[in-house]
Amino acid sequence: MSPKKLETTTLTQKVMRDYYAGCREAKAQGRKVAWSTVIMPTEILVAADVEVLFPENHSATCGTKGLGPALSELAEAAGLSQETCSYVRCDLGVRMGGHSPWGGLPAPDIVFCATASCSTVTKWFEDLTRHFGCELAVVDMPYNFSGSITPHSIDYIVAQFEESIRRIERITGRPFDRDRFTEVMKLSREAHEYWRKCLELGATKPSPITTTDILVNMGPIVCLRGTQAAVDVYRSLYAELSERVASGYVAAGEERFRLFWDNIPFWFALGSLSRRLGEHGAAIVGATYLYHWVREVDPADPLRSMAREYSTAVTMNQSVAHKIDKLCGLISLYQADGLVIHSNRSCKPDALGALDLQRAVERRCGVPVLILEGDHTDSRAVSDAAVQTRIEAYIEALEQKKYGHLRVTTHEIHASR
Amino acid sequence: MIATATTPDARTALLDACARALDHPGACLREWKQRHPAAHVVGYFPTYVPTELIYACGALPTGLWGGSIAVSRANAYIQQFTCSIVRSTTEYALHGAFDQLDAVLFPPICDSAKLVASIWALNFSERFMVDMVTLPERLDSDASVAYLAAELRRVGATLAQKLGVTIDDGALACAIDRCNRLRASQQAFCSRRATLEATMPLAHAAAVLKAGTLMHADDYLPLLDAFLAELTSDARSRRSKIPVVVSGLACQLPHPDFLALFDEAGFAVVGDDLLLGMCGGVAVATGGDPYLALARAFTQGPPLATRHHDTIHRHEFILDQWQRGAARGVVFLVPKFCEPEWFDLRYLKAEMEKRGIPNLVLDFDEDPTGFGPVLTRLEAFAEILM
Ligand code: SF4
Numbered sequence A: 001m002s003p004k005k006l007e008t009t010t011l012t013q014k015v016m017r018d019y020y021a022g023c024r025e026a027k028a029q030g031r032k033v034a035w036s037t038v039i040m041p042t043e044i045l046v047a048a049d050v051e052v053l054f055p056e057n058h059s060a061t062c063g064t065k066g067l068g069p070a071l072s073e074l075a076e077a078a079g080l081s082q083e084t085c086s087y088v089r090c091d092l093g094v095r096m097g098g099h100s101p102w103g104g105l106p107a108p109d110i111v112f113c114a115t116a117s118c119s120t121v122t123k124w125f126e127d128l129t130r131h132f133g134c135e136l137a138v139v140d141m142p143y144n145f146s147g148s149i150t151p152h153s154i155d156y157i158v159a160q161f162e163e164s165i166r167r168i169e170r171i172t173g174r175p176f177d178r179d180r181f182t183e184v185m186k187l188s189r190e191a192h193e194y195w196r197k198c199l200e201l202g203a204t205k206p207s208p209i210t211t212t213d214i215l216v217n218m219g220p221i222v223c224l225r226g227t228q229a230a231v232d233v234y235r236s237l238y239a240e241l242s243e244r245v246a247s248g249y250v251a252a253g254e255e256r257f258r259l260f261w262d263n264i265p266f267w268f269a270l271g272s273l274s275r276r277l278g279e280h281g282a283a284i285v286g287a288t289y290l291y292h293w294v295r296e297v298d299p300a301d302p303l304r305s306m307a308r309e310y311s312t313a314v315t316m317n318q319s320v321a322h323k324i325d326k327l328c329g330l331i332s333l334y335q336a337d338g339l340v341i342h343s344n345r346s347c348k349p350d351a352l353g354a355l356d357l358q359r360a361v362e363r364r365c366g367v368p369v370l371i372l373e374g375d376h377t378d379s380r381a382v383s384d385a386a387v388q389t390r391i392e393a394y395i396e397a398l399e400q401k402k403y404g405h406l407r408v409t410t411h412e413i414h415a416s417r
Numbered sequence B: 001m002i003a004t005a006t007t008p009d010a011r012t013a014l015l016d017a018c019a020r021a022l023d024h025p026g027a028c029l030r031e032w033k034q035r036h037p038a039a040h041v042v043g044y045f046p047t048y049v050p051t052e053l054i055y056a057c058g059a060l061p062t063g064l065w066g067g068s069i070a071v072s073r074a075n076a077y078i079q080q081f082t083c084s085i086v087r088s089t090t091e092y093a094l095h096g097a098f099d100q101l102d103a104v105l106f107p108p109i110c111d112s113a114k115l116v117a118s119i120w121a122l123n124f125s126e127r128f129m130v131d132m133v134t135l136p137e138r139l140d141s142d143a144s145v146a147y148l149a150a151e152l153r154r155v156g157a158t159l160a161q162k163l164g165v166t167i168d169d170g171a172l173a174c175a176i177d178r179c180n181r182l183r184a185s186q187q188a189f190c191s192r193r194a195t196l197e198a199t200m201p202l203a204h205a206a207a208v209l210k211a212g213t214l215m216h217a218d219d220y221l222p223l224l225d226a227f228l229a230e231l232t233s234d235a236r237s238r239r240s241k242i243p244v245v246v247s248g249l250a251c252q253l254p255h256p257d258f259l260a261l262f263d264e265a266g267f268a269v270v271g272d273d274l275l276l277g278m279c280g281g282v283a284v285a286t287g288g289d290p291y292l293a294l295a296r297a298f299t300q301g302p303p304l305a306t307r308h309h310d311t312i313h314r315h316e317f318i319l320d321q322w323q324r325g326a327a328r329g330v331v332f333l334v335p336k337f338c339e340p341e342w343f344d345l346r347y348l349k350a351e352m353e354k355r356g357i358p359n360l361v362l363d364f365d366e367d368p369t370g371f372g373p374v375l376t377r378l379e380a381f382a383e384i385l386m
């Protein structure tokens, strides 16, 4: 069966096009534009009618177009070490005049940075304020070392939300509209709920959607929480996936091996990696990355619920023990035969702990784990040959584990002739 | 000819004690435990962990500095794209070097440190308690002070429970006083660097400050104070040397032989923000709520690569040191794979260049060999500045 196009993708693409056009228009009309980290509760900004853009999202898009190395080189020539996160290097590369698929982002009037994803973003956003001469609002979300958030951490984050609101009032010259905020929070909750339900359906065996298709439809949950457009996209996706599950639709073809992915994807090799795995009947059916956006926000208690959820939902702000528990739960939910961990040198907060994760998952879930060295956007740091060799060895381990023997693929028969 | 600015006795006593603390930390710890059989030892990852909490528990705080160990077993826990101190300390831990400790406290200074703390908690909790003093990343908000005071209470209570003691306000006040005196003496030591250069090059000054994180303040302070009391001003000392400011990050120091190259290349280090983490910071106020006072003092400390402040910037601090010391250049010492410092470097360099201040960037790890090219670069820099 040839794969069916996901109809929601057309809607998502339109919504995202409109969103970027809207941001440009706002800038042209002199309305305020903010840049933000993706783990910031931008519901606050949406309620204040400030357009928000996300440099991480922009860098990932540059990555999907294979621009990582060229942009990184520009950033390195401008003095930023290759030892820093390649998202930052992509962004700086574009600011230094490099090519961007979107022609860059409209300059910000203010930048917002929440530290739940990492401390790297603070350094990145400090650089943005120096570059654009704009204000920086840092929302510090302390690391949840014990696996759960402390009450004083919640108080601290809430106090900073309140500070941010006062800053926004000053910048926009308008009082913050709490009623509008409640409406935005309701929309945010709805979008989040649909997103979670879509992922639950996505975990069905066999998979009704490829991970690449989910990634393609992630834009609104990352960039447009708190808007009707995001709710529309995920309501549509949920309906489409429900139909697919009901009709027994299989998205990834043969699923001899269902694999779960940890850490940010190789953005520059999304298609080639799934083709490579597909040759062996292996499919990536889910990823930790998607779950960073699974949160339960509460419009009746917006600031406290966002403090808790934004701080704890991402694995980067959590203990390794917590991440292990989360991954073991997901591997069982997806009935995965294996875990592939991207040991991403550009994202230390998500990559460190990989070796403990590997040991724990092999022991607790009894599935083989592959660690691939890599980088999410700078493909210079990824050896294609090494990836190929490791995948082949891994597939053998999966074969032995699941079927108790080695399978000779048609691909190998042709190759040996 | 460089004049001697103190009697050899005070200087030798200080340097010998420091060298012993640094070269034989395990043996020193054992001796200390023999002298204080009922007391505990609490390790902390450099830096910014408020040792006042540890002293208030009647325990000895000891810095975990890593070192020049060949990393092999730690490769099964931590990837190679991380800085050397997180890898070497883990290697030492795997060899049992910290098994004498009752607890280890980590600060969340950077992404690597946060995760390494978590990896230690997962793997070493049966050997010693592992906890984090989750310091705020922002130093510019009142909310940070309230948050940190609550976090210090939490850590203090957890630690005390683990050690089977209680922290009362009296014990904490006493610990605050002790650490205030320690900080004041170390800062006096730093601020007299120009004089010190006559007798004590950067490598030795770093050793003195570093030993202050390993020895009990009651053993260390008398030696340091005796040295300072006898230190006399000697204006001749610096004349033949080239004054520079050294900038870096206190949680990882280059090997002593690396630091010694500054002297060899003819530099006098007249200012730095390298050793700040070991002795920077303001005195903690006494009298009120001790946890609030500790928290407030932390947020009023000097600018750091790993903390954010909206209006106080690190380049201003370096420029101030440069001006005060009439320095001719700045040397940046950047640990390999240290993201916060590589980020700051780009901006700090630009600020120096904007003002025409010559600067040199040297990266390093804890490898004790291969310093030849470093000396060549320092000598070439010295020639430019002469
Ligand atoms: S270090 Fe990781 S979490 Fe932080 S900005 Fe880079 S990719 Fe994102």
Ligand code: SF4
Residues within 6 Å of the ligand: B083, B084, B085, B086, B109, B110, B111, B112, B113, B249, B251, B252, B306, B335, B337, B338, B339, B340, B341
């Ligand atoms: S040297 Fe840098 S990367 Fe290493 S622990 Fe210190 S701040 Fe973190």
